[in-house]
Amino acid sequence: MKMFSIPALACAMTLGFGLASAQTITPTRVGPVSQYGQLITGKNSAGQGRIYGSCEGVKDGAEVQVRGMSLYWSMVAKSTEFWTPEGIATMVNDMNVQIVRAAMGTTNEDWWGCKDGTESCGNDKSKHITGYATDAEFQTNLMNTVVEAAIKNDIYVVIDWHSHQAHEEVDNATKFFTEMAQKWGQYDHVIFELYNEPKETSWGVIKDYADKVVSAIRQHSDNLILVGNRKYDQNPQEAINNEVTGENIAYTFHYYANSHCWEGQTSWGDPCEGANAQQAINAGLSVFVSEWGTADANGGGNPDTGRNTSWQNWMDQNKLSWANWSASKVEEGTAAFSSGSNRNSLQYTTSGQMVKEYLSTNPTTYTRCATAPIPEPNPEEAIHGLHSANFDVTFSGKALNVSGATANVEIFTAKGDKLMDINNVQGELSLAAFPAGKYLVRVKSGSVSKMKAISIK
Known part of the structure; x- marks a missing residue:
């Protein structure tokens, strides 16, 4: 099994303000x-x-x-x-x-x-x-x-x-x-x-x-x-x-x-x-x-x-x-x-x-910009497993585990700031360097891409 890990210092330098306080509120509209x-x-x-x-x-x-x-x-x-x-x-x-x-x-x-x-x-x-x-x-x-x-x-x-x-x-x-x-x-x-x-x-x-x-x-x-x-x-x-x-x-x-x-x-x-x-x-x-x-x-x-x-x-x-x-x-x-x-x-x-x-002359509709926060999934969607015909991803404790195929893994703050992007992940990916809080994980393998919420405690 291949183990991926993230240097704690590099992670801390990347986070900036973004992880000082994990977000828990998601807008109900695009405004x-x-x-x-x-x-x-x-x-x-x-x-x-x-x-x-x-x-x-x-x-x-x-x-x-x-x-x-x-x-x-x-x-x-x-x-x-x-x-x-x-x-x-x-x-x-x-x-x-x-x-x-x-x-x-x-x-x-x-x-x-x-x-x-x-x-x-x-x-x-x-x-x-x-x-x-x-x-x-x-x-x-x-x-x-x-x-x-x-x-x-x-x-x-x-x-x-x-x-x-x-x-x-x-x-x-x-x-x-x-x-x-x-x-x-x-x-x-x-x-x-x-x-x-x-x-x-x-x-x-x-x-x-x-x-x-x-x-x-x-x-x-x-x-x-x-x-x-x-x-x-x-x-x-x-x-x-x-x-x-x-x-x-x-x-x-x-x-x-x-x-x-x-x-x-x-x-x-x-x-x-x-x-x-x-x-x-x-x-x-x-x-x-x-x-x-x-x-x-x-x-x-x-x-x-x-x-x-x-x-x-x-x-x-x-x-x-x-x-x-x-x-x-x-x-x-x-x-x-x-x-x-x-x-x-x-x-x-x-x-x-x-x-x-x-x-009344204010806009009535808005378009999310490319760097806008990514909406946090509903709590019931924040499950520990992502499954497709090609690969499985599970999350437990402070690690992701990708099985069945290699995948690209991206980790975002709840605000949408990208913290990590690693290619060719298969096996366990340690997230122990991240502070406790809520994050978004996007996993891509071939044409399949899914995003779910995770919580590191």
Whole structure:
């Protein structure tokens, strides 16, 4: 019997991030993530910052613009009702979203939003929603629910530390993002947003905070990271020539159509907020509109069609990805859903109908790119034997055994990254050098080729 083995060092060098955490969630559809892959920063041929996908890489014509919804702050039941598998699936099916942003409360504030889905909690404090600082378990569970639902629907998801003072929450933010990166950082679907909206905090202070949290995330994931900037994310140009340390980092820009302008100057003579973002883009920084509203900056007001059209044109010209505020039924002019909505059925406000029309131009079908994750077989298909008229393959412990013919054996991570390709295998192939986890094995002999899941323990 011939024994094949894999040098442990070579295996470890090949694995990279891919096996730090074996995947266990498989999308139920082919969506934007399967087509575009991991979102990555880059510059076009004119030197302008853009977002691209790992499937095609950084090249003109391959820019990726994804559009969707931002969940409302996770502090009230009229928001958290949509932080659910049903809520995410309904937005995918009814609104055609490509991305969802999960805006998680971080402090100990209590908006008296009840955890049982109503707002009639009386004096039962155990049902009140507070932020991560005092109820980390509840907020983390909410986030995990949204991330898992996004992955199953094959859309992107922004894990948002929704704070105006994140630089004062370094320990909690580092702990939270470390956990998120460990759990979800191997999925191309996931984006990390470190600081929702700084107020008048200087860029130097923001950068110092971001450098620390980025370092923690990069221990586990190379996924896209978004960083906020001064005055509610309206000054990304302040990062020019003083960027956050590391790769694959973009800078957020927020606007509200009635309150902000996209070009020229404000009525008081400052550059328009959009002009600040354009300056950052022109300097080569990748910009991401992780929050925008159809009306006033305080959430109120009525959407102005002309101003919203101009803002949309500006974002489309710059290929800017966006998430609209907000996927909720709170009593605000910028809320997308009316009071009769629920997680399974959406009714739209004036703002929501406007945004739904914008989203209707998103693609309705997607094509899996060549390097996209290979779907993991159903559990019942993860059997220990592969059989054909020409050969048999069995898996036991940490070894494959090919009998009856020679075969080509390929081993992939659950994400689809190829780890090994060996020809003319017959007999036992040791996989002892691989860490415990789930893998995909493809065995070819002649014209017969089959793929099944295996689990190394």
